[in-house]
Amino acid sequence: MRIYRKSAGLRHARVTIAFTGAAGLGAVGTVALFTITGRIWIDTLTAFCTEALAEAAASATVACGVAADTDAFIAVTNAIDIDLNEWWNSATPAAGAVTITGTGTTGPSTLQKRKLVSTNIILTVAAQNITDGTIVFDVFYMPVTDNGLLT
Helix, strand or coil: CCHHHHCCCCEEEEEEEECCCCCCCCCCEEEEEECEECCEEEEEEEEEEEEEEEECCCCCEEEEEECCEEEEEEEEEEHHHCCCCEECCCCCCEECCCCCCCCCCCCCCHHHEEEEECCCEEEEEECCCEEEEEEEEEEEEEECCCCCEEC
16 A cells, blocks of 8 residues: 555554444443544545445434544544445545545645544434444554554
8 A cells, every 4th residue: 555655654454344233332321442542643544445335213313423522533424424334534525536636724635644632432322323334544653652552
């Protein structure tokens, strides 16, 4: 992958979340994505849907962030708007190819790039349970501290 040529120190972590509606897997509340020790610099976070999301009742929402900023990476999105073969990069997921550019808050996908992080990355499910569907999350990162690790 070209991404590894960008920096010799860039690391990769992946987690797949299969929603069931159970606690920690789509029930209203939080879903643990990645545990962080120390401090890390995230180059890019991606989310790709491999099975369309379903909800217990109308209006289930999901966001990706940290406890202190629940949509730090991806804005609050209606769960049923995240469909098979779409990149979840904003409140309006997109199929095919998406561009993650910039370092500020302009544009729909810049939140997924270039962040310093020192707390666990989570999903926040609100209003109703997400009862089915699968999203694969990939993070490309570098440690900032000697113990900086994302698992």
